Amino acid sequence: MIYIAGVDIGNNTTEVAVAQVFGKEDVRFLSSSMVRTVGIKGTLRNVMGVIDALDQALEPLGIARKQLDVVLLNEATPVIGDIAMETITETVITESAMIGHNPATPGGWGLAQGRTIRLEDLKTASAGGDSWVVVVPGTVEFEAVARQLNEATARGCKITAAIVQKDDGVLINNRLSSPIPIVDEVKFIDRVPVGMPAAVEVAQVGRTIEKLSNPYDIATLFQLDPDETRQVVPIARALMGTRSAVVIKTPKGDIEERRIPAGKIILIGHRQRVEVPVDEGADAIMAKAATVYPLEEVQAETGTNVGGMFEQVRQVMADLTDMPVSAVRVQDILAVDTFKPQQILGSLAGEYAMGNAVGLAAMVSTQKLPMQRLARKLEEEIGVRVVVGGVEADMAIRGALTTPGTRAPLAIVDVGGGSTDASLITEGREIHSTHHAGAGDMVTLLINTELGLENFDLAENIKRYPLARVESLFHMRHENGSVEFFREPLDPRLFGRTVVLTDSGAVPVESKELLAKIVAVRQQAKRKVFVRNTLRALERVAPAGNIRLVSFVALVGGSGLDFEIPKMISDALLEYGVVTGRANVRGTEGPRNAVATGLVLAFAQEYQG
Amino acid sequence: MQISEEMVRQIILEVLQQTPTTTTATKNPGVTVPPLSFREIGTAKAGTDRNEVVIGVPPAFGTAMTKTIIDIPHSDVLKELFAGIEEEGLKARLVRVGRTADVGAIAHDAAMLSGSGIGIGILCRGTAVIHQRDLEILQNLELFPQCPLVDRDVLRAIGRNAAKYAKGEHPTPVPTRSDPMARPKYQGLAALLHNKETQHVKLGAPSVELAVQR
Numbered sequence: 001m002i003y004i005a006g007v008d009i010g011n012n013t014t015e016v017a018v019a020q021v022f023g024k025e026d027v028r029f030l031s032s033s034m035v036r037t038v039g040i041k042g043t044l045r046n047v048m049g050v051i052d053a054l055d056q057a058l059e060p061l062g063i064a065r066k067q068l069d070v071v072l073l074n075e076a077t078p079v080i081g082d083i084a085m086e087t088i089t090e091t092v093i094t095e096s097a098m099i100g101h102n103p104a105t106p107g108g109w110g111l112a113q114g115r116t117i118r119l120e121d122l123k124t125a126s127a128g129g130d131s132w133v134v135v136v137p138g139t140v141e142f143e144a145v146a147r148q149l150n151e152a153t154a155r156g157c158k159i160t161a162a163i164v165q166k167d168d169g170v171l172i173n174n175r176l177s178s179p180i181p182i183v184d185e186v187k188f189i190d191r192v193p194v195g196m197p198a199a200v201e202v203a204q205v206g207r208t209i210e211k212l213s214n215p216y217d218i219a220t221l222f223q224l225d226p227d228e229t230r231q232v233v234p235i236a237r238a239l240m241g242t243r244s245a246v247v248i249k250t251p252k253g254d255i256e257e258r259r260i261p262a263g264k265i266i267l268i269g270h271r272q273r274v275e276v277p278v279d280e281g282a283d284a285i286m287a288k289a290a291t292v293y294p295l296e297e298v299q300a301e302t303g304t305n306v307g308g309m310f311e312q313v314r315q316v317m318a319d320l321t322d323m324p325v326s327a328v329r330v331q332d333i334l335a336v337d338t339f340k341p342q343q344i345l346g347s348l349a350g351e352y353a354m355g356n357a358v359g360l361a362a363m364v365s366t367q368k369l370p371m372q373r374l375a376r377k378l379e380e381e382i383g384v385r386v387v388v389g390g391v392e393a394d395m396a397i398r399g400a401l402t403t404p405g406t407r408a409p410l411a412i413v414d415v416g417g418g419s420t421d422a423s424l425i426t427e428g429r430e431i432h433s434t435h436h437a438g439a440g441d442m443v444t445l446l447i448n449t450e451l452g453l454e455n456f457d458l459a460e461n462i463k464r465y466p467l468a469r470v471e472s473l474f475h476m477r478h479e480n481g482s483v484e485f486f487r488e489p490l491d492p493r494l495f496g497r498t499v500v501l502t503d504s505g506a507v508p509v510e511s512k513e514l515l516a517k518i519v520a521v522r523q524q525a526k527r528k529v530f531v532r533n534t535l536r537a538l539e540r541v542a543p544a545g546n547i548r549l550v551s552f553v554a555l556v557g558g559s560g561l562d563f564e565i566p567k568m569i570s571d572a573l574l575e576y577g578v579v580t581g582r583a584n585v586r587g588t589e590g591p592r593n594a595v596a597t598g599l600v601l602a603f604a605q606e607y608q609g
Numbered sequence: 610m611q612i613s614e615e616m617v618r619q620i621i622l623e624v625l626q627q628t629p630t631t632t633t634a635t636k637n638p639g640v641t642v643p644p645l646s647f648r649e650i651g652t653a654k655a656g657t658d659r660n661e662v663v664i665g666v667p668p669a670f671g672t673a674m675t676k677t678i679i680d681i682p683h684s685d686v687l688k689e690l691f692a693g694i695e696e697e698g699l700k701a702r703l704v705r706v707g708r709t710a711d712v713g714a715i716a717h718d719a720a721m722l723s724g725s726g727i728g729i730g731i732l733c734r735g736t737a738v739i740h741q742r743d744l745e746i747l748q749n750l751e752l753f754p755q756c757p758l759v760d761r762d763v764l765r766a767i768g769r770n771a772a773k774y775a776k777g778e779h780p781t782p783v784p785t786r787s788d789p790m791a792r793p794k795y796q797g798l799a800a801l802l803h804n805k806e807t808q809h810v811k812l813g814a815p816s817v818e819l820a821v822q823r
Contacts, residue, residue, distance in 0.1 A: 105696055142692065167769070170696045471777070473743040492748045495741060497779045510781065 002069035005057065006389070006599030007050055009074065009374075011041050011417045012558060016053040017596035018061065018068075019604075027604045029586055032593050033057035042371065047378050054382070065382050072389040072599040073375050083438075083445050084309040085340070086262050087357045088279040092345045101349045106244040107169030107182030111201045111211050112160035113221060116194050116248060122148060127156030133198045133246075136172075137189055138165035146175030153177055161200035163246055165189035183244045187350040197222060198248040212247050213240040222249050238344075238353060262358070263304025265333070268297045278306045282335035282358050289333065298330040298362070309360065317364040334361040334438030334536075336528045341452040352452075359446055361529075363419050363437035387603075393423040393433035395598030400554045401425070402597060403583045410552045411541060412583065412594070413534050413569070415559035417441050420530075422537035424550060434540040436533050440559060446525035451511055451518060461500045461507055462522055466563060468501055469515050470494045476506075479519050523564070530565050531572045538573075547576045554583035560591025614804070621797040642682040645671035646822040653704045653816040656724035661700045662771045664690055665719030665730045665816070667710045668809040677735035678756045678795060678802060681764075687821060689761050690729060693768020699725075699775055701768070703821065706730075707814030710806045713747055716740035718816060725775035729767060734802040735759040739771045750774060751782050756799060757791045 006017045014037045019029045033056035039045025054065060114131035122134060136145050145168070153159055154177075162182045164172065169184035181202035186192070199221045201209045211217040215236040219229040232247075239245045262278040265285060269292035276288045289295060300310040314328040339354040375386040389395065400412045411424040417440045423433040440463070448459035468476045473489040476499070490506070498515045499506040509518065535547070543549040553573060559565050560582045570580040583591045656663065664687070671683040687703065694701040704722055706715045716730025716738035726742040727750075735756035738749045751770060753759050759767075766783040773780035 105698065167696060167765075168692075170698060171692050174695065473741065489743055489745075492741065492744050492750055495750055496774055496777060512781075 003063060003067055004070050004072065004600060004603060005054060005068055006072045006395075006596035006603075007053065007074070008392075008395075008593075008595035008599070009037055009041055009046050009050065010557070010595075011037065013037055013592075014046065014049040014053045015593050015596045016050075016057045017593055017600050018054075018057045018063075019600045021600075021604050021607050024607050025604050027600060029597070029600070030061050031057045032589060032596065034592060042374065044374060044377050046374060047381055050378060051381060065384065068382075068384045070603070071378065071382070071384050071386045072603055073371060073378070073386060074392045074395060074595050074599060075371060075388055075390060083359065083361045083442050084312065085338070085357055085359050085445060085449055086278055086305050086309065087340055087342065087355050088262050088281070090342055090345065090355050101183075101185070101245075101351045102243050103167065103169065103183065103185035103349075105167065105170050106184055106202045107162075107164075107171075107173030108179045109202045109204045110181045111199065112181050113197070113199045114158070114160040116163070116192060116196050116198050118194055119145065119148060121194075122152045122157065122159075125152065125157055128158070131158040131160045133200055134159055134162045135189060135192050135194065136162055136164045136168075142166075142168040142171040143175065146172050150175075150177050161198075163189065163192060163198075163200065181244075183246050186246075186348055188348045191348050192246075193248055193250050196248050196250055198246060200244075200246050202244040208241050208243055209239060209245050212236070212245040213242075218247060221247075261304070263306035264301040265306060266299040266301070267292045267295060268299065269293060269295055278335075278358055278360075281356070282337040285333070285335040285358070289335075295332060298333050306360070310362065313362045313364065328364055330362045331365045332363045332435070332437040334436065334442065334529065334533060335359070336361075336438070336442065336446065338446050338450055338528075340449050357449065359442060359449070361418075361438035361442045363435060365435075389599045390602050391433075392595055393421060394431050395602060396556055396594045397423045397425045397431055397598070398601050399585050399594030399596070399598035400556055400583045402586045402601075403554055404587050406552045406554060406583075409543070409550055410554060411538055411550045412554050412556050413537060414557040415439050415530055415534065415555075415565065416557055420533040420537050422534070422541050424541040424543075426543070432541045434537050436537050436540075438529050438533050442529045443525045446528065447522055450521045450525070451513055453511060455510075458500075458507070458509065461502050462509065462518065463525075464562065465500050465502050467498060467509070467515055467518060468506070469498050470496060470506070479515060523568075526565060526568060530559070531568050534569050535572060547573070547578060550576075550578055553578050553580045554591075555581070556583045556585070556591045556594040558592075618801070618804070621801055624797050640676075640680060642675040642680075642684075644673075644675050645684050645687075647671060647705075647819045648822050650818040650820055653722050653818040655722050656702065658700065658724035659775070661702050661724045662694050662768075662775050663702045663704055663719040663723035663728045665704050665706045665715040665722075665728055667715060667732055667806055668705060668707050668811070668814075669710075669806045670705070670731075670733050673809055674733040674802070674805060677733065677759065678798060679735065679760065681735070681761060683733070684821070685761065686731065686735070686764055689764035690731070690768040693765040693770075694772045697769055697772035697776065699772040703819045705817045705819055707811050707816060710803070710810050712736050712738050713740070713749065716749070717742070717744070717746045720744075722816065723775075727771050727775040729771050731767075732756070733806050734799055737764075737767055739767060739774065741774070751785075753783070753785065755786070755788060755791045757795045758786050758788055 001022050008015045014035050016033045018031050019027050021027050033053050035049050035053045038049035114133040117132045119136045161180050163186050164184040167185050169182040173179050173182055181200050201212045203209045213236050215233050218232045264275045264277050267274045272292050274288050276285050300307040314325050317328045318325040336359040338357050338359050340357040341352045342355040344351045344353050371388050375388050379386040397412050408425045408427050414421045420436045420439045425431050443463050444459045447462050453459050466479050468478045470476045475485045477483050497508040499508050538547050539545050566582050573580045585594045585597050676682050691701045706718045712730050712732050716728050717740050719728025720740040720742040728740045731737040737753040739751040741750050770780040
């Protein structure tokens with residue numbers, strides 16, 4: 001009888017399975033453990049993590065490290081992924097034709113028209129005649145503004161609306177003899193053109209504007225001809241969904257959505273070579289990529305944005321693997337359409353528009369990671385024979401097959417941080433594997449960008465944990481609507497906030513977005529990457545590319561533990577009539593420890609006693 | 610060595626005389642501001658209106674003392690706080706907390722009286738706290754500890770955020786600035802102002818609801 005340990009060094013975690021082997025295929029598993037991987041996978045720093053994990057697994061057994069007969073290391077998958085984001089559209093306003101934004105508290109409500117006039121010029125404005133839209137700078141106090149407006153109204157001036165620089169809309173309106181719609185928080189008030197026909201609309205609380213977001217209503221208000229109406233369509237579109245808006249008719253005022261030339265991606269297959277411009281969007285890129293089979297290399301037009309991004313990815317890979325940059329080849333990409341909040345160029349109130357962007361995940365296949373070197377170092381440290389075992393994907397599938405209720409043909413899907421891997425074992429014990437670009441890190445990037453968080457740690461937490469809203473210091477409402485009460489008051493920093501319920505406690509989300517929006521963004525990002533990539537990977541390994549011919553699909557790895565991914569993938573695979581679920585390695589480990597278990601089983605199969 | 614209060618005051622005054630006066634923050638130093646005219650409505654009662662934020666002030670506020678450490682008249686302090694609350698569509702109630710000159714305790718007393726459970730406490734020199742009634746006195750929703758940095762914009766933002774908490778929204782906390790020079794420059798003065806303020810405290814005095822008369 002001998003003691004052996006299987007060790008799986010992954011990107012994020014290092015897992016160990018300890019077992020007794022009595023003879024050929026006669027194994028008894030004793031314990032397992034899991035720690036965070038120390039350093040980047042495949043580097044010598046991993047040794048510290050491995051020793052820690054071994055000790056954790058051995059301690060409850062009362063076995064010393066020295067008593068192990070052999071330690072088995074995985075042959076790590078030689079793929080590494082990286083991600084980037086490329087913006088492809090931007091919104092530009094020329095000549096300040098409009099303001100459309102969501103100040104928290106505009107004043108009054110309704111639709112009004114008039115010519116723009118500065119507050120200081122109001123004193124000399126003649127009574128009767130024109131209607132005025134008053135432009136109020138932040139230097140004048142709200143009480144003085146209200147007094148001046150009331151005086152002018154008393155003189156017989158027709159004041160129909162106001163555009164205000166500070167957050168004073170309600171304050172001014174509350175002091176007016178006759179209320180008017182007021183758009184406030186217009187940051188660059190001095191850029192508002194004076195003496196021009198303007199329309200101001202403020203919607204009631206909980207509603208959005210109706211007239212200024214409709215091109216025909218704008219045409220009606222400003223008596224536009226059909227050609228001019230065509231030109232205001234982007235204005236109307238930009239104003240949709242806002243609570244207040246101003247449209248000013250200037251001679252050359254215009255707004256346009258500009259496409260940024262982002263460069264081309266070149267897909268090289270065995271016999272083909274296809275070029276796709278990035279600004280055609282993710283769907284076009286992925287559709288083209290699907291036609292190139294087998295995809296051998298992906299290049300990008302040099303000297304463009306996407307070219308720069310590819311260069312960066314290759315540089316990172318080269319540094320990591322000690323290969324020359326010229327030898328690094330991108331072998332798969334995943335493109336995803338996304339949105340990025342961008343400040344509108346030439347805006348008056350510092351408005352943001354959602355620019356279109358394309359997120360790209362690239363995967364690089366490297367030469368074998370230096371596992372042998374790592375094995376020798378480990379051997380030195382612990383004084384036990386260390387053997388580099390079989391291919392990671394083969395080991396994982398052997399481990400996954402210990403899940404009760406499975407049999408070949410079984411496919412496993414491992415959604416990691418950098419890549420999505422799938423393997424299939426056929427009834428004839430043949431194993432096929434594939435690796436695709438795009439996984440957990442991509443989802444984090446999408447969440448970070450679409451919510452404008454600029455905080456990767458927070459985005460990572462939003463990806464991994466459910467949300468809740470702290471409604472008082474003694475209760476919170478979870479994202480599914482249920483309420484939880486507390487005996488002890490919560491941290492005051494959480495009061496009234498949307499929080500992520502991480503393992504180490506609730507973390508506030510610094511975002512203006514409502515909880516429902518954050519949930520929607522998170523789920524969409526997961527669908528765009530996880531579900532799509534799972535299908536892509538399964539199609540690649542399935543017999544004849546037909547997922548229906550796979551009877552069982554098991555999710556392994558950390559993503560199998562995610563609180564919603566298994567359900568999403570299971571929903572997507574339902575129509576194929578496949579049994580889908582989270583693996584339960586050895587009936588005890590859940591989706592974890594598949595590779596470490598597989599290493600031990602593979603060793604026992606060859607063991608001669 | 611015995612250190613009497615008199616001695617401390619003497620030392621502070623000497624230090625202040627030796628320090629060259631900077632006029633960056635103090636726009637109108639030495640300007641005397643007339644006291645505010647308050648009408649006492651009666652002993653403050655706990656409100657039931659979810660639509661209100663209560664502002665608590667110490668006894669010397671607007672009477673024995675009339676401006677903050679950076680010379681903002683107390684009438685303007687109240688005006689900005691009221692405006693911030695009004696802009697969000699809520700009502701403000703003013704209460705004089707007689708029993709203490711501690712900003713946390715004042716704010717918490719205000720929060721306990723507030724129908725929404727949200728209160729603001731502000732000292733004569735400008736130190737301020739946004740409080741919630743379920744919190745402990747030494748906790749807070751937002752704290753503005755450096756009174757020389759509490760200017761008109763910050764006061765407006767304090768009123769606005771307090772109102773947003775009362776509405777159940779989740780406001781972005783008012784950016785707390787920190788000036789490393791505020792301490793050496795103002796600490797002596799702040800200590801004097803604190804002493805002055807504390808003299809007006811009457812232990813066990815009830816809180817009184819006030820209206821500002823113009």
